[in-house]
Amino acid sequence: MFERFTRPARDAVTAAQTHATDLGHDRIGDDHLLLAISSGADSPAARALTEAGVDTAGLRAEIERAHGRLGEEDAEALSSLGIDLDAVRSRVEAVFGDGALDAGKPRRRFGGHIPFTKDAKKVLELALREAIRLDDRTIGTEHILLGILRAGGEGHAALRALGVDAAALRRTLERGEAA
């Protein structure tokens, strides 16, 4: 199936794995695909995201929040209880290593591949269908993004949490196809 993917689309799939491991997650989700498109090379899909008000840093923060990582807001709330999260984190990391508190699960340090989530696989299949529907011979990042919008998984949830108008974003992407 990947032979029909454009170079940027393949790069996005590869980068999604890097984002997932960097964040300490043990699966590549459609949210990591979304992050890869947003942070990747300039493309119609990346521009559509920017136009829809998505910035990469905000998206990453939202994904971390959704995965239950302890973020800035948690640190603030804990300090209101007299708990210094940075102090807890540094004590834990002194014994168990960097990122131990946030990853929880032992980190895969030896370059192993991590699997895709069910939603991420569904998104890649939907990307193919979107390309067929739009009469495109190749599958680009815009088709992956359309797949993310259609799948209604974690990527879609992250966009919604950031206040993105999914219908408007879809129209922008489809208009780009026509042009």
Add this chain to the structure above:
Amino acid sequence: MTDAKDLAESAASADPSTGLRAALALRRLADSLERLQVANARRQGWAWQEIADALEVSRQAVHKKYAKEM
């Protein structure tokens, strides 16, 4: 924020959004520490039953929650 007055103000905050957010953060921290220490115990050869006893839950509960990821 460690001063007693601030602490009393927020921990016992009459504003539910502040108090509930603190409870959520505390639960996330507790979940992270638990996951980390269950993995640590398993690496040190603890049986699921011993971990369950330490956490004061059933062996089934702790096994169901963590067995797959360890």
